[in-house]
Amino acid sequence: MKIDKKYVMIVTAEDERYGTAGYGLDFFANSPAEGILNDIVYGDDLDELMVSSDGESNEGLFYLLYRMKKNESGISTGIKIGSGTVDWSAIEEEILLEEKKRGEKK
Numbered sequence: 001m002k003i004d005k006k007y008v009m010i011v012t013a014e015d016e017r018y019g020t021a022g023y024g025l026d027f028f029a030n031s032p033a034e035g036i037l038n039d040i041v042y043g044d045d046l047d048e049l050m051v052s053s054d055g056e057s058n059e060g061l062f063y064l065l066y067r068m069k070k071n072e073s074g075i076s077t078g079i080k081i082g083s084g085t086v087d088w089s090a091i092e093e094e095i096l097l098e099e100k101k102r103g104e105k106k
Contacts, residue, residue, distance in 0.1 A: 002076065025085075032083050032084070081095075081097075
C-alpha cells in the first residue's frame with residue numbers, strides 16, 4: 001500500500017446477523033472485521049481520523065486502527081494498534097500510547 005499517512009482506520013458496521021443470537025453490539029465491537037465495510041480513513045493524528053470520507057460521523061461504529069510503516073521500497077504495511085467501538089477518547093489514548101512507545105511524544 002502506498003500512503004503517506006501514519007494511521008489507517010478501517011470502519012465497519014454490524015451486518016445482517018445483528019440482533020440474532022450471539023450477534024449483538026458486543027460481538028461486532030470485539031470482532032470489527034466481522035462487520036460490513038463502512039469507511040476507510042487515513043490520517044497523521046486524531047483530528048484527521050475524525051473526518052470521515054462521506055461527511056457522516058463514524059462514532060458508535062466499529063474500527064480497526066493500524067499504525068503504518070514504510071519499508072525501503074516505500075511500501076507501507078500496518079501494525080494493528082487498536083480496535084473496538086469508535087470512541088474518540090479511546091482512539092486518542094491508543095495513538096498517544098503508540099507514539100510514546102515509539103518516542104514520538106512525551
